[in-house]
Amino acid sequence: MTEPPISRGFRSRKPQTEQRDRVPPGQYLTTDFPVLSAGPTPSISVDNWSFALQLGGSLLAKWNWTEFQALPQTDLKTDIHCVTKWSKLDTQWRGVSFDTLLEAAGLSEAPTEYTMLHCDGGYTTNVPVADLKDGMGMVATQYDGLPLAPSHGGPARMLVPHLYFWKSAKWVRRLRFIEKDEAGFWESLGYHIYGDPWREQRYTGD
Numbered sequence: 001m002t003e004p005p006i007s008r009g010f011r012s013r014k015p016q017t018e019q020r021d022r023v024p025p026g027q028y029l030t031t032d033f034p035v036l037s038a039g040p041t042p043s044i045s046v047d048n049w050s051f052a053l054q055l056g057g058s059l060l061a062k063w064n065w066t067e068f069q070a071l072p073q074t075d076l077k078t079d080i081h082c083v084t085k086w087s088k089l090d091t092q093w094r095g096v097s098f099d100t101l102l103e104a105a106g107l108s109e110a111p112t113e114y115t116m117l118h119c120d121g122g123y124t125t126n127v128p129v130a131d132l133k134d135g136m137g138m139v140a141t142q143y144d145g146l147p148l149a150p151s152h153g154g155p156a157r158m159l160v161p162h163l164y165f166w167k168s169a170k171w172v173r174r175l176r177f178i179e180k181d182e183a184g185f186w187e188s189l190g191y192h193i194y195g196d197p198w199r200e201q202r203y204t205g206d
């Protein structure tokens with residue numbers, strides 16, 4: 001026997017509404033994980049991988065892969081939103097939070113209010129410290145319980161999920177503290193300097 005439609009509709013309505021509320025304006029939901037890169041996927045061995053914090057041009061701290069893996073790890077389940085209009089819910093990540101990196105570097109607070117992220121291959125993107133601290137940003141090394149695939153930024157990528165996904169720099173190698181906000185790669189090509197998906201800040205002037 002089929003159930004009365006009213007009961008079936010009633011039961012499915014709540015989760016659907018909840019999902020819809022999590023999709024920013026102009027975005028659609030996807031269950032795949034599209035790959036979007038401005039250049040080729042670099043092949044990076046963890047044996048010569050390192051991650052550095054810099055203040056301008058000077059080194060504050062640096063970890064090799066083994067040291068990085070020994071830092072306290074954070075699990076994060078979150079939604080992600082690409083400016084090409086796909087959003088993906090409940091993605092599962094593991095890595096080292098920005099807060100943990102600061103602490104491990106012996107810093108009680110960030111030395112400036114802005115950062116530039118630098119990647120293998122030359123990609124850059126700017127993110128304010130306020131959008132990294134208090135658990136908002138991390139360097140992720142695992143996706144869905146597995147080492148991050150090279151195409152998705154492996155061995156390590158930035159994850160700043162509340163901003164458009166171009167801010168989540170793949171193959172990230174350096175976080176450089178800067179005094180004033182500066183445009184990174186896409187930002188200098190017309191993408192919004194901040195990139196809040198809930199305010200549809202896709203392009204300069206949005």
Ligand SMILES: Nc1nc2c(c(=O)[nH]1)N[C@H]1C(S)=C(S)[C@@H](COP(=O)(O)O)O[C@H]1N2
Pocket residue numbers: 033034035036037038039082083119120121123151152153165166167168169170171172
């Ligand atoms: N180094 C690097 N990071 C990058 C990019 C890139 O081209 N190079 N593309 C950005 C863009 S535009 C998006 S939408 C996401 C895509 O991540 P994905 O390929 O894992 O979906 O990575 C971001 N990080």
Ligand SMILES: [Mo]
Pocket residue numbers: 036082083084165166
């Ligand atoms: Mo993107």
